Amino acid sequence: AxxxxxxxxxxSVSEGALVLLRCxxxxxxxxxxxxxxxYPNQGLQLLLKYTTGATLVKGINGFEAEFKKSExxxxxTKPSAHMSDAAEYFCAVSAYRxxxxxxxxxxxxxxxxxxx
Amino acid sequence: DSGVTQTPKHLITATGQRVTLRCxxxxxxxxxxxxxxxxxxxxxxxxxxxxxxxxxxxxxxxxFSAQQFPDLHSELNLSSLELGDSALxxxxxxxxxxxxxxTQYFGPGTRLTVL
Numbered sequence: 122a123x124x125x126x127x128x129x130x131x132x133s134v135s136e137g138a139l140v141l142l143r144c145x146x147x148x149x150x151x152x153x154x155x156x157x158x159x160y161p162n163q164g165l166q167l168l169l170k171y172t173t174g175a176t177l178v179k180g181i182n183g184f185e186a187e188f189k190k191s192e193x194x195x196x197x198t199k200p201s202a203h204m205s206d207a208a209e210y211f212c213a214v215s216a217y218r219x220x221x222x223x224x225x226x227x228x229x230x231x232x233x234x235x236x237x
Numbered sequence: 238d239s240g241v242t243q244t245p246k247h248l249i250t251a252t253g254q255r256v257t258l259r260c261x262x263x264x265x266x267x268x269x270x271x272x273x274x275x276x277x278x279x280x281x282x283x284x285x286x287x288x289x290x291x292x293x294x295x296x297x298x299x300x301f302s303a304q305q306f307p308d309l310h311s312e313l314n315l316s317s318l319e320l321g322d323s324a325l326x327x328x329x330x331x332x333x334x335x336x337x338x339x340t341q342y343f344g345p346g347t348r349l350t351v352l
Contacts, residue, residue, distance in 0.1 A: 153337050162345075163345055164343035215337040222293030223268060223270070223293065223331065223337055224270065224282040224285060224293050224295055225282065225341060228279075229279050230280070
C-alpha cells in the first residue's frame, strides 16, 4: 500500500524565514504526489502536485517542492514565510497506480505557525 | 472558492440518529469523493462515485452509504450515529480523466457533532 509520512506535526518559523515541511512517501511504483493547504474553517486547496517530468514543482503562493526518488521525499519549501501562510499542510499520494482508484492517501498534516 | 458546495455547514445530532450530507461538484466534474477528517484518524478516504456509479471504496463503515444522482450531486448518509462519528466530512470533485493525476477540488466541509 502507498503511504506518506509527514515529519513534524507542528512547525514554527519567523516571518521572512525559510519554510520547510517534510514529507516522505512509501510506494512500490512511481508515485503521484500532492501538497494541499487547509486554512482555518476552510476546505483543502491544492498547492502543487508531482506526476512525471521535472522533479522541482512550483506551486501557488511561492511554494515549491522537489521530488527525490533516492530519498523517497517530497518536501515543501518557501523561501520567505508570510503571516498568511499560517495553516495546516497535508502531503498526499494518489492510490491510482496501485489500486486504480483516484483516492488520495493523506499524511497526518503539519500545522505551520508564523511568528511576527 | 473551489466551486464545490456542501450543505449543511454544521450538523448537531444525537447518537442513534441518521443524517444526510449533500455535495454539489464543480461544473463539469464527473467524480465525487468523500473524506472524513477526525483528530484521531486524520483525513481518510471514504468513497468515490463517477458519473453515478461507485468507483472506489475506502474505510467506510457499513452504517454509512452514499450515492450520486443524475445531476451529479452526491449525498452521504450516516445512520445509527455514534459519538466517534463526530468529524469534518469533506466532499471533493474532479474531472477524472488523467489516470490519477487529476486535481481534486475540496468543498468547505460539513462539521458533524454527535452528542
